[in-house]
Amino acid sequence: MVEEPKLLGIHANPPAWLRLVIGLLPFALLVGVYLTVSHIRIENNPADKLTPSVHKMVEAVQQMAFTVDGRTGCRLMLQDTLSSLRRIVIGLGCAAIVGLFLGMNMGVLPGLRGTLLPLVTFLSIIPPLAILPILFIVFGVDELGKVMLIFLGSVFMITRDIHNETEKIPREQVAKALTLGASQFQVIYQVILPQIMPRLLVTVRLCLGAAWLFLIASEAIASTDGLGYRIFLVRRYLAMNVIIPYVLWITLLGFLMDLLLRLVIRWKYHWYSAAE
Amino acid sequence: MRRGTASPEASILYAEDLRKEYGNRVILEDIDLAVSEHEFCTLVGPSGCGKSTLLRLILGQERPTRGTLLLDGRPIGYPDTQRGIVYQKYSLFPHLTVLENVVLGKKLSASFFEGRRRKAEFDQEAMSFLDRMKLSDHIEKYPHELSGGMRQRVAIAQSLIMKPRILLMDEPFGALDPGTREDMQVFVLELWEDFNMTIFFVTHDLEEAVYLGTRVLVLSQYYAAGRADKDDNQGARIVADYPLARRAASTAVKEITQFGELIQRIRREGFDPAYRQRVTEFDLRHKDSFQTLTPEENNMID
Ligand SMILES: Nc1ncnc2c1ncn2[C@@H]1O[C@H](COP(=O)(O)OP(=O)(O)OP(=O)(O)O)[C@@H](O)[C@H]1O
Ligand SMILES: [Mg+2]
Numbered sequence: 257m258v259e260e261p262k263l264l265g266i267h268a269n270p271p272a273w274l275r276l277v278i279g280l281l282p283f284a285l286l287v288g289v290y291l292t293v294s295h296i297r298i299e300n301n302p303a304d305k306l307t308p309s310v311h312k313m314v315e316a317v318q319q320m321a322f323t324v325d326g327r328t329g330c331r332l333m334l335q336d337t338l339s340s341l342r343r344i345v346i347g348l349g350c351a352a353i354v355g356l357f358l359g360m361n362m363g364v365l366p367g368l369r370g371t372l373l374p375l376v377t378f379l380s381i382i383p384p385l386a387i388l389p390i391l392f393i394v395f396g397v398d399e400l401g402k403v404m405l406i407f408l409g410s411v412f413m414i415t416r417d418i419h420n421e422t423e424k425i426p427r428e429q430v431a432k433a434l435t436l437g438a439s440q441f442q443v444i445y446q447v448i449l450p451q452i453m454p455r456l457l458v459t460v461r462l463c464l465g466a467a468w469l470f471l472i473a474s475e476a477i478a479s480t481d482g483l484g485y486r487i488f489l490v491r492r493y494l495a496m497n498v499i500i501p502y503v504l505w506i507t508l509l510g511f512l513m514d515l516l517l518r519l520v521i522r523w524k525y526h527w528y529s530a531a532e
Numbered sequence: 533m534r535r536g537t538a539s540p541e542a543s544i545l546y547a548e549d550l551r552k553e554y555g556n557r558v559i560l561e562d563i564d565l566a567v568s569e570h571e572f573c574t575l576v577g578p579s580g581c582g583k584s585t586l587l588r589l590i591l592g593q594e595r596p597t598r599g600t601l602l603l604d605g606r607p608i609g610y611p612d613t614q615r616g617i618v619y620q621k622y623s624l625f626p627h628l629t630v631l632e633n634v635v636l637g638k639k640l641s642a643s644f645f646e647g648r649r650r651k652a653e654f655d656q657e658a659m660s661f662l663d664r665m666k667l668s669d670h671i672e673k674y675p676h677e678l679s680g681g682m683r684q685r686v687a688i689a690q691s692l693i694m695k696p697r698i699l700l701m702d703e704p705f706g707a708l709d710p711g712t713r714e715d716m717q718v719f720v721l722e723l724w725e726d727f728n729m730t731i732f733f734v735t736h737d738l739e740e741a742v743y744l745g746t747r748v749l750v751l752s753q754y755y756a757a758g759r760a761d762k763d764d765n766q767g768a769r770i771v772a773d774y775p776l777a778r779r780a781a782s783t784a785v786k787e788i789t790q791f792g793e794l795i796q797r798i799r800r801e802g803f804d805p806a807y808r809q810r811v812t813e814f815d816l817r818h819k820d821s822f823q824t825l826t827p828e829e830n831n832m833i834d
Contacts, residue, residue: 428622431593434611436694437641446640450627527626527674 308497316497320486332486333502337509340471340483343399347406348467352460354407355414360452362415363422364430364444373419380412385473397478402471409470410463414456421455422448454525461517468510533830536822538566540602544698544730545590549824550599551767552585559585561767563599565749566820567698567732572724574733574741577751578803581768583734586751587702590732591617604697613641616691616699620706623687624675630686631671634658637694661689664723681712688723698730705740717744738795743786747818748774750802756810757829771814772801773821 261268263278270278294307308316321333328335358376362369388405395401425448433447475484483506490498521528540546543566550563559582567573577583588594589601592611601608603615617623624633638654639647647654662668665685675683684704691699704720705713721744724731735741741748750772757766774794785791800807801815811829816822 426622427593428617428619429625431591431611432617432619432623433640435591435613435615435617435691435696436637437613439640442640447625451625525627527676530674530676 305494305496308500312497313501316495317501320498320501332481333505336481336483336486337505339481340475341509343402343475343482344406344467344471347403347471348410348460348463350403351407351409351411351414351463352456355411355459356418356452356456359415359418359420360422360444360448362419363425364448369419376412376415376419380416384409384470388474388477392478402474402479405470405474406467410467413463413466414459417459418452418456421452425451454521454528457517457521457525461514464510464513464517468506472506533825533827534822535825536564536816536820538820538822540566540600540605543567543602543820544569544604545732546600546602546605547590548600550586550589550601551597552582552589552594553597553767556765558765558767560589560596561769562824563770564823565770566822567730567747568820569730570728571820572721572731572733572744572746573749574735574745574747575749575751576735576738576741576798576802577768578754579736581751581753583736583751584702587617587700587732587734590698591615591700613637613694614697616694616696618684618687618691618699618701618704620703623690624683626675628674629671630662630667630673630675630678631655631658633675633686634661634689634693637690641694658689658693661693662686665689679712680708681716684708684716685719688720692723692727692729695727698732701731701733703735704733706735706737713740720744738798739786742776742791742794742798745776747820748772748776748798750798752802754802754805754808755814756808769811769814770816770821771809772798773814773816773818774798775818 262270262274290307291310294309297304297307298309317333321331324330325332358372362372362376384405387408391404391408392401395404429447430443433443438447471482472484472487475482476488479485483502487499487502538546545565545567547563547565550560550565551558552560563586575583575586585594589596590603590608592608592615611617625636628636635654635658638657642650642654659668659671662671665688667682667685667689670678670682675686678686687704705716708716717740720731723729733741733744735744749770751768752771753766753768755766755769755771801809811823811825814823
């Protein structure tokens with residue numbers, strides 16, 4: 257018997273423990289490098305702000321997350337998180353609903369497809385950040401402007417993706433449903449829709465990254481709270497001890513949202529990934 | 533001129549001068565076909581000759597370019613509950629369990645409230661079909677969890693529950709291994725007897741066609757129509773039409789010599805590009821068979 261290589265070459269088959277180790281290794285290295293650099297810099301100059309020590313960051317988190325702010329009367333990090341999450345959930349949620357119905361109906365109704373596909377394709381190519389000034393002018397710099405940026409930034413992509421996915425459903429399935437007595441309405445909402453739902457969740461997952469980008473960009477430009485607002489606010493004071501924990505927190509939130517969607521797909525639509 | 537006496541009134545399915553073109557390519561040319569009730573028609577022909585196309589026309593999934601196509605004497609419209617269909621793939625809905633797939637037709641044809649009220653009744657009816665298909669242990673499974681043979685049995689149950697006037701099947705056993713395939717053949721013959729069905733069955737397997745059918749139709753583009761130049765754009769026609777004796781549902785008959793001879797004959801008439809019969813010489817010996825000929829083709833009779 258030839259022994260399988262554990263790590264090197266195209267035949268490598270790392271066992272579970274090794275996978276975990278090699279997966280964590282780059283993280284450990286990164287943290288190690290940071291701590292070393294931070295330590296050396298603070299040795300040289302105790303007032304250094306660029307690479308704050310872990311202690312400084314913990315202090316900052318305590319200040320931001322667990323202490324009631326005197327001026328606003330609330331915990332800032334919690335307030336920022338809730339505001340940001342509300343914007344992203346409303347924006348992306350509306351985009352998902354609109355994109356689903358638009359894309360699905362375009363996929364099954366040739367008349368609607370003929371009317372809307374060129375327009376949707378055109379709109380989806382406009383870089384959303386380029387129209388941010390327009391959005392702020394039209395919808396104001398308050399909540400609506402930011403939510404609209406997230407909404408418009410993702411709705412056309414979602415529409416196009418759902419449209420593609422709907423068109424991929426074999427024509428045979430539609431004919432089959434009709435022979436089972438389905439009306440046109442039932443074909444769309446009882447046969448096509450349930451098959452598209454898992455794909456919608458996949459698409460939303462893929463759009464999450466862009467949605468965060470739009471959120472932070474709009475909060476950076478005009479806002480009074482939000483995770484992006486805070487990062488750009490404290491930038492003026494070079495408060496890396498706040499920025500770094502905030503970035504880690506945003507990453508964690510993004511990861512959790514992604515994980516949640518993945519779990520929902522696995523639980524509710526296990527036929528989807530299995531049948532691929 | 534017209535040969536044969538079939539009429540639209542006496543047939544469940546009736547086609548005359550049926551033609552289908554894609555772009556300027558002729559796929560089906562002048563199909564004449566009458567099918568009586570309770571017939572098990574099998575349709576064979578070379579790959580790409582237009583068997584599935586003919587089936588799609590009968591189903592209503594596509595429109596003919598010209599010609600008459602009637603079901604129970606009425607022009608065929610879009611797919612509806614009068615025709616059932618079993619494809620090789622895509623017959624089942626991947627997001628529904630076996631039971632849900634079979635009960636779907638009942639639910640779709642009932643109103644929302646009726647569907648709620650009669651759910652138990654519908655489920656029970658579906659279960660009786662699933663019992664018959666020996667699938668009652670698998671009702672909670674999804675299509676991807678089933679073997680190929682089981683999937684096709686679910687697809688047949690799904691169609692049968694609607695009691696269609698005619699059941700269309702497009703190479704339903706084409707993807708199955710030989711053993712499962714024979715089991716399914718015996719099985720579908722039993723169902724055909726028990727439910728008194730009319731079946732229109734497309735296959736590219738001659739043995740399967742001759743074994744299953746009470747009538748075998750050969751569709752082919754290899755024939756001589758008396759046109760000198762347009763040969764390469766010649767659509768397929770029914771070049772042979774044989775009645776088959778009804779047999780016991782055993783696969784042993786496949787060994788008999790007559791069985792083999794007929795297969796050889798069909799292979800030559802339908803599948804050999806070099807062997808071209810004239811349109812007037814087609815062996816259309818089934819009683820329902822008929823043929824309409826243009827005057828030009830008529831002149832070929834010498
Ligand atoms: N939508 C379409 N547009 C253009 N050409 C088509 C279309 N559908 C089928 N064809 C062509 O029509 C011909 C007949 O196709 P069809 O699928 O009916 O053949 P078939 O006899 O069922 O073949 P097979 O035995 O491979 O299933 C083929 O040459 C195919 O390329
Ligand atoms: Mg085919």
